[in-house]
Amino acid sequence: MKPLRPGDPAAIGGRVLLGRLGAGGMGVVYLARSAGGALVALKVIRAEYAADPAFRARFRRETEAAARLSGRWLVPVTAADPHVSAPWLATAYVPGLSLAEAVDGHGALPEDTVRVLGVRLAEALAGVHAEGLVHRDVKPGNVLLALDGPRLIDFGIARADGVTALTASDLVIGSPGFLAPEQAQARAGKVGPPSDVFSLGCVLAYAATGRLPFGAGTVAGALFRTVHEEPELDGAPPALLPLLRDCLTKVPEHRPGTAAVREALAYGQPDGPADGWLPVPLPGIIAERAAEVLALPDPVPAPPAAPAPAAPAAPSARRPSRRAVLGLGATVAVAAGGGLAAVRVAGSRGGAGGAVPRYTIGLHADLSGESSALGRAQERGARLAVARFNAAGDRPFTLELAVRDDRGEASRAARVADRLGADREVVAVLGPTGAGGIEAVAARYEKSLLPMVSVSSPAAELNDERLRQGGAVQLRADEDSASGFLQYLGSVERSEHTVLVDDRAATGDGDWGLAERIEQFPPAGGRVSSRPVPADSEDFGPVAEAVRASGAQAVVFVGASPRRAALCARALDRAGFDGVRMAPEPVLRPELPADGGRARLPFLAEAGDAAQGWVCVTTYADATRLPAARDFARDYAEAFPSPPALGPTAPFALETYDALLLVASALRRPADGGPERGSTVRRLRSARRKGLARPLGFDPGTGRFDPEPGIFLYRVDRGAAVFLGNLDEAEPPGNRKQG
Template identity: 45%
Template sequence: MSEALRPSDPSAIGGFRLLRRLGTGGMGVVYLGRSETGALAAVKVIRAGSGADDGFRARFAREAELAARVDNPWVVPVLGADATAREPWLATGFVAGPSLAEAVAAHGPLPVAAVRVLGSLLGEALAAVHAAGLVHRDVKPGNVLLAVDGPRLIDFGIARAADDTALTASGMVVGTPGFLAPEQARGEGATAASDVFALGCVLAYASTGRPPFGTGAPDALLYRTVHDEPGLDGVTGELRAALDACLAKDPGERPDADGLRVRLRPARDPRVGPVADAAQPPSAWLPDPVARMVAARSAESLALPDIEPTVVDDPGTGQPARQARRRLLLAGGALLLAGGGTGAALWAAGRDDGPGRKTPARPSYVLGVQVTRSGAAAPLARACERAARLAVAQHNATAGRAFDLGVRVVDDHGTLAGATSAAHELAADRAVVAVLGPVTELTLLAASRVYASAKLTHVTSTTGQNDYFVWSPTVTFQTGAGDQASGTAIALHALASGLTAPAGIVIDRSGGSVEYNQGGLLVTQWRHLGAQVVPDVVAEDTDDAPAAVASVLARGVRDFVYLGPLDATVRAARQLSAAGFTGPRWMSHLLYGSEFPKLAGAAGEGWFVVTPAVDASALRTKAAEQFTAAWRKRYGGVPDPYGAEAYDSVLMVLREFARTVPSGGGRPNRLALALRLHKATYQGIARTYTFNTYNQFNIDVRTMGPETYVHQVHDGRFRQVGPVMAKQTKG
């Protein structure tokens, strides 16, 4: 689908007149364009933030040159590119059809005959890619477009020459979890065999309507790809044998792309019509609903608007905006205003742009906030956004402040693509000096790479995995304690409270690798406490949890820990209640602030959750009382869970940023903030913040004692009991 051009969009790129917007995401904006010969093209324009990086431009030019080598009817051709333009761009042939992902989502799995055609032609496409010395590395349903005459393989944005290792960092995973090979999941180099594995995943998805290794957090998908067998229920016969071969864990056991093409080749070829009935249309390889979907997209591409230059009047002068932009360009501001929105305007407001315009006494900057406003992450988003607005409002009310600050909130919708797009949007706005967020592990996985490239400091207060430093060693900071430390916190609470007893520990892998990792650590530590442990593991995508709980209870345990997602923990609480179990019960720290008390009802009463997150309204320190009063005045209630940590994070960033502002205002050096923050010590509402070598919150005796809190479900809500250990343990 497409939308009309916006006033800020250019009317032409290179030799292509722009007609519509096809989408925003990834590295920039994709337009529908028309060449001088009338051919339609998809023109990807790279955002200014990436284009400012000389290393990126070199990679971009290299990738465009490599992709242009491929000549095959099932691979979208490169029509032109310019890595030296102010905003680098790449034009490829336009395919008027939906992606395989869209088609399957709308109409379900494809029939076997269609999957065989799809696999044969995509095998031919990959064979051409590999013959050109390339490895695609990101073969997935979203990169396969369906046209009336067959599929097209697109997006060589991360393609590399097979012998090119200079641009690949060791140990980095490149591609889409769930549709990449085990060797890629382990961080090893991708080969042509890796593309064949990915194609096998795509064909499995087309056949079943489900990714072969399920859905969920990226690290869980990577684990399953390496260790588990693919889900191919319902796929039989020769197609099943072909997919089994493609999805072999050992790259040497997979067929090459051309061999797969031959193996899946149907009796009829959509390029020339069916062998048995040459009169049948070439789109007959698709089921009718999908064929109609393809036809509708094709019809839309014919209903193109008249081509008009993107010129709007400047309401202040009556002059065309093109002239105004040229004038701003000479002043150094055009790219900011075109790509940065309100935030750039705030920065520009602190400058003298002409006679009669006064320069304010203070410069203005912007704090970006990247959140996920939907799903389970919505409460985290609300807490972070509220905390940011409160902290900024207090900053702007401070007399003698050196600068004013605005807030710009972007919703990443909880997806990898959305997180990448949101991060690019904030990074391209040069008025944005730092970012709070993202709020989830999935979105941080994508956004941290963008912020690393833009050298834009961002701080997340709600995540706890510890591998982001691999690709973002300088600007990604985590003020929440590491997830694995929460396993230690449960053991410490049991020890300090005299609750250590034979314990049943159920680790539900549907909760992701966080639960599995901290569960294994907790089992080991509980044994070190000298108590018996009865562990059990619930496999993903099974309904084995009730049996696991029953099995553990049958062993006579007196303590119980369930580490799993919300719905499974609620069910476990009800099962324990029905069995009359009244001993101490702990849940995952990830459920603090969730709807567990509401959903579990009476069965949830008494459950513990141990987390570094504090309920500031339960503290009697001056800082906590002032924060709680300010929050209550602004929002009409006690602080949201994780609100205190987000608030502390913002104030810490603002303190260090103030020390990097150039004399007289102007544009600060983004990297300077990260370098200062790495060495900072900040006393927050309930904890002292310092960072380790990897820019993660330092975990020590203090962190695991008086600055980690026990909460218990009481009267239908989480109530803070107190710190795990008394203040005198501080060391």
């Protein structure tokens, strides 16, 4: 980015200009920030084009068509105005490195990187062509390299396929060296999707060799060689040569389509490698740029007519009546299965009797599938938070909740994400509550510029760069975090010999890192041994006998199945093992019967007395045992008498309550105009809140949520999972009061 020049406007279309990103034949591109805080690349068309009414008509038509584009590898058009004296369009800003910068500064890219680049650019162009558009300027400067893949930008000169050009017939539009022969000859009627494929071939050849396929030099020379000579492909990987030659053939009808390009490049994998697609040092450079963008100043808003009240810092500041919170003074709809299905506080006016804006937060949850107990608990926590916020008479806006059920199915979760992403009233999403297809879901929300705030999904399932700098915010520690086990076995009940009962093979959890971390850092400086359980066996007897014979002082069950953990508990009990027994969070996963009966913990039900004394490490608290959550627990019990009851059978209800109020605090700040998509993530990453379960905040250096305060312990006592508190508060069983 370069500084603004004298004569550059301070703002365009209500967006404050921050600097220049570049200038080209069609106009100047600025980096700008909207009043809601979203960063955009704003392109202003040059005066000589703006003076042509025919050009304005085409510009309006094209920007309307480009706004419909929604492919993951395309940068969406967010706004445009073809009617002002200097027409402009705005797209989401991607803080990446252009392909031109990458190759000019660091040389040709590896073959695997070129393949991923080609697969995803072909997919982007397929989306463009499906809308009846032709990009017409596919070149390295219009390809941005982001950590999760490339983005195709600049649709300012795209035009409808088959429509006669409204500009002069002898005008060459595009970039010499990357134009198709029909473009180089200004044969407007011949320009179509095959022209973009030719340009894509030029881009891939440039990325693979570090050189222009039709040479450098004058514009006229480049155009002549494009029309009359063969490309120079020396140095390109041999496996890519057939495809490059096919793309760069002079006859448009002989070029492959985008689907054929993808198939030829993908190694049989439609999207190629998911992560780590860029060679060093490019990821580091991109990360630095992203960090610089986060540090850019907010726009200076115009003075408001009257100061807007700040969002309430906490519900305890001035506690509204419980009648208002529970919806007794509101419109309430109850679902057939029981429980509060909708709470909307009567009236949408706040402040001093004036109208306040409405913001909708989506809740993406499994409400009827295998993890419905977890999803329903989070829905209830979210509804209580919305009711609490809306009950404040001086609230700066009104919240609404849009709930969508994915049934715990990956395919349905993708459709839910698309539906919420298409709803322009939604400014942020809580969820999904499960792990099914979460990376694909996160990508869909990121494409829609919609922040995804996950309370319970496993952090390990999400791309690390997406969590640090993308649109996903994860408000929990890793469920396989070893710190809870290491601290408990190293400081609370010291174990100098710990045995891992490794049951990962049975449930396909081979990548779970819990066992590896405990083996790498043995508790109390002692030793760790592992006893794997065959995937096809339910007999834990031999392992239990081996544990007892080894003289081990502690056992850690490494697995995700409550039922198999119960088999292990019973086998250890029969073998007479009386040492410390620990398990990770999935072992306490609750189950809600389909008939709406009482929620239960299968591990406790199936292990029976053998579960006594087991300690489980979780990332959620029991609100019924936290003094700070006393009012929340009372409101939950009165508003939702049907299962799941608050406690271990309703995990993450309190955490979701805290998360929604954290999002609310980021939506409106004093003296700004409210959020826009693309700005809420940045707002969230600078937000902090003293939640009822734990403090919520982000590390300013990494941009990631600080998880350490959110690790808790439960101990089974007389058939119940008893909350012991935060990990740092843990004491040996003999030091605790009973009951």
